């Protein structure tokens with residue numbers, strides 16, 4: 001299997017160490033990320049996503065606990081760090097250096113960096129290689145972060161809200177490029193995002209953080225099967241979902257879509273079909289909102 005594995009044990013990070021009381025960003029968090037998979041890192045604002053990714057990339061030292069990347073502590077570990085690439089929304093590049101020079105530099109310092117892939121991505125996102133990041137709009141700066149993150153082809157690629165400032169066509173171009181390149185060059189990718197609707201189809205494994213802890217870590221397919229979306233005429237749908245845990249309800253005229261938690265028994269599936277109802281997998285966004293609203297409202 002290509003890509004680095006990640007093992008996090010009882011990880012605690014407090015900010016800043018000198019202030020009392022300090023903010024506990026990560027609170028005894030434990031997590032395993034299997035290599036060669038596309039992991040989604042979800043969580044409400046302030047749940048600890050950026051802090052976790054910063055520790056994995058050795059940008060920050062844990063207050064307590066241990067992190068193993070590809071079996072070793074990443075802190076001041078040249079071998080491991082040459083295989084880890086963290087890109088944050090800001091793009092994490094030097095503001096005054098021309099894009100083409102950053103690309104040339106990365107080609108020299110990152111063993112897996114693919115310059116021609118970077119150049120073709122810059123074409124896709126209409127980035128002028130002679131520009132500097134400070135002269136770019138927020139969305140274009142984010143797009144350059146995406147170029148760096150994808151073309152690095154790092155065995156552990158950490159993308160922290162990289163696509164936030166990008167417009168919809170650019171975001172979809174990013175998703176297409178990520179998926180196509182990931183299939184050709186499997187690696188471990190962690191994608192943190194608030195745009196669950198847009199990214200959910202790509203994810204193989206989903207981790208949800210809440211107040212510095214893991215609220216849920218599961219295969220995306222198992223999560224999708226953990227509930228059902230029921231679509232049909234309002235009275236028939238309401239009768240069918242009565243007594244079940246409803247995660248969301250949307251209506252368009254007399255047609256409604258209700259998402260319920262829990263797997264349906266074969267009898268239920270037959271009853272739904274007899275009532276003319278359409279069944280589908282649960283929307284991860286609905287699951288996320290339900291879970292984090294219950295557990296996470298402060």
Ligand SMILES: Nc1ncnc2c1ncn2[C@@H]1O[C@H](COP(=O)(O)OP(=O)(O)OP(=O)(O)O)[C@@H](O)[C@H]1O
Pocket residue numbers: 015016023024025043044045046047048049050051052
């Ligand atoms: N440099 C810092 N100094 C003090 N507190 C910090 C610092 N960075 C993060 N925090 C706090 O740590 C907690 C976790 O923040 P973090 O940025 O990791 O969350 P996040 O899930 O990435 O949030 P968002 O989705 O809003 O980007 C928050 O309470 C935040 O206020």
